[in-house]
Amino acid sequence: MIEMTPSGRFRARLKSGRQFVASRTFDTKREASDWLARERAALAGGVDPRTGRRLMRALLEEWLAIREFTVAAKTYRTDQALQRLVPTSLQAMQVSAVSEREVARSFEALIQHGLSERSVVRYRASLSSFFAWCVREKIIVRNPVTGTKVPRSSEEPTEMRPWTxxxxxxxxxxxxxxxxxxxxxxxxxxxxxxxxxxxxxxxxxxxxxxxxxxxxxxxxxxxxxxxxxxxxxxxxxxxxxxxxxxxxxxxxxxxxxxxxxxxxxxxxxxxxxxxxxxxxxxxxxxxxxxxxxxxxxxxxxxxxxxxxxxxxxxxxxxxxxxxxxxxxxxxxxxxxxxLERLNDPSRGPRHGPARAAPRPGVRGG
CATH class of the missing domain: 1.10.443.10 (Intergrase catalytic core)
Structure with a gap:
């Protein structure tokens, strides 16, 4: 069910039979309806929305404990950086509440703090792997990273300068x-x-x-x-x-x-x-x-x-x-x-065919 709150927002309540499962408040009724439809579909498919209430920080630790033994050492070191790079506010959120908006904002914050575009791309890949794991474990319904892009950095790329x-x-x-x-x-x-x-x-x-x-x-x-x-x-x-x-x-x-x-x-x-x-x-x-x-x-x-x-x-x-x-x-x-044509001295400027000088006694028409 969806109801309007005194503040003018819309609260969607998810129930399974007579049991209350979850609720969220949105700015528009459409957003509330979309969320409710997704959560009902997830519940029918075996995803309990209550598992999505777990904090992202705790799930990150659980995921990294698994990654240590399932990926290459270099990949694991990159994944570990999430604990340092993911904003504290984002880590404190319930994992089901993380939206594409929060993910995109984390990209922007990292670039503003001087992280290179390439490093942010690696951060995005690790973050996407984490949320993909959450989907596989039926903790959340969808991966909020898949619909986001890393904004282009304003810094000029390093140009190659080969020797002749x-x-x-x-x-x-x-x-x-x-x-x-x-x-x-x-x-x-x-x-x-x-x-x-x-x-x-x-x-x-x-x-x-x-x-x-x-x-x-x-x-x-x-x-x-x-x-x-x-x-x-x-x-x-x-x-x-x-x-x-x-x-x-x-x-x-x-x-x-x-x-x-x-x-x-x-x-x-x-x-x-x-x-x-x-x-x-x-x-x-x-x-x-x-x-x-x-x-x-x-x-x-x-x-x-x-x-x-x-x-x-x-x-x-x-x-x-x-x-x-x-x-x-x-x-x-x-x-x-x-370039050879431009530098060829025999190819001087061409101004079109020269006009013949009028003959004496002949007037132009």
Missing amino acids: EAELEAAYERWHEHDPHLADVLLVLGWTGMRWGEARAVLVEDVVEVPTAGLLVRRSHTEGGTVKATKGRRGRRVPVADRILPIIRRLIVSKEPTDLLLTTTGGARLHRTAVLRTVKWDRTGGGRRIHDLRHTAACLWLARGVDPGTVQAWMGHESIATTNRYLHFLGTSADQAG
């Missing part, structure tokens, strides 16, 4: 002045497109020269983490061009197959901060990030005529759309052809 081949060689000479060994390591990254974590985990046994020279990229080791599968959980083979093949051969001298291929001069595992400090990156990096070495490899391959499908495989991109970003950055063959 000539710029990479010039940077290599600068790095070489500070540490010849690390200069070789960085040049290898610029020609193979390995991510930093992948470079830290590649082994001597991953070097192959038959039928062609290449590196098998099968694992990653992020700093502060453990060795795991590569991004996308698929290994790949990347080429070793003649420019860096002598370097690779030099790096494997006197090493065992299970030794790390890319290390510091003393043979220790690479650490980003130490490497950047040693090669004076703030002066030699040209304002770029070390990840731009990966972008450099993709652009270098494409500029030398490697087809995008092959570049996609070498880079480990799941979608060709990701690889196409580099094509947009480099420009198309049509762009090149057009």
Whole structure:
């Protein structure tokens, strides 16, 4: 039943037979009717609305206790962040009372507090998993996250700034002045497109020269983490061009197959901060990030005529759309052809056919 309250709002009361089950108050009669219809359907399907009165905070703890043993460690750490990121007011609500409005507001609050759009997207994924579990456990009827979107951040995305081949060689000479060994390591990254974590985990046994020279990229080791599968959980083979093949051969001298291929001069595992400090990156990096070495490899391959499908495989991109970003950055063959026409001095300005001068004694009509 639905009744109007003295304040002018509408209270919907749900009953099962003669037993009172739940009630909620709404601003409009339509909202009250919709809620009552959903709750009746849920009750008929085996969902007791009274279970939805449990606080979100308590259910989060229960869900995380299950997640710890059912998902990967990295996913679990991301899920744990919900206890810190979900607003206190939201955690204090009954889980059945959480609406799309509250969920959307939590996204906006996180962005306003400086969280990146990508981090909020991960937060949304964990929050959706939590509410999906509540639906499966028949605690609530529907997932309030599915109808929401993360608002776009006003911050400008970080642009890639790859080196050209000539710029990479010039940077290599600068790095070489500070540490010849690390200069070789960085040049290898610029020609193979390995991510930093992948470079830290590649082994001597991953070097192959038959039928062609290449590196098998099968694992990653992020700093502060453990060795795991590569991004996308698929290994790949990347080429070793003649420019860096002598370097690779030099790096494997006197090493065992299970030794790390890319290390510091003393043979220790690479650490980003130490490497950047040693090669004076703030002066030699040209304002770029070390990840731009990966972008450099993709652009270098494409500029030398490697087809995008092959570049996609070498880079480990799941979608060709990701690889196409580099094509947009480099420009198309049509762009090149057009530029050649613009720069061709024989193609001067054209003003249309010149009008013949009138002959003496002939007057224009």
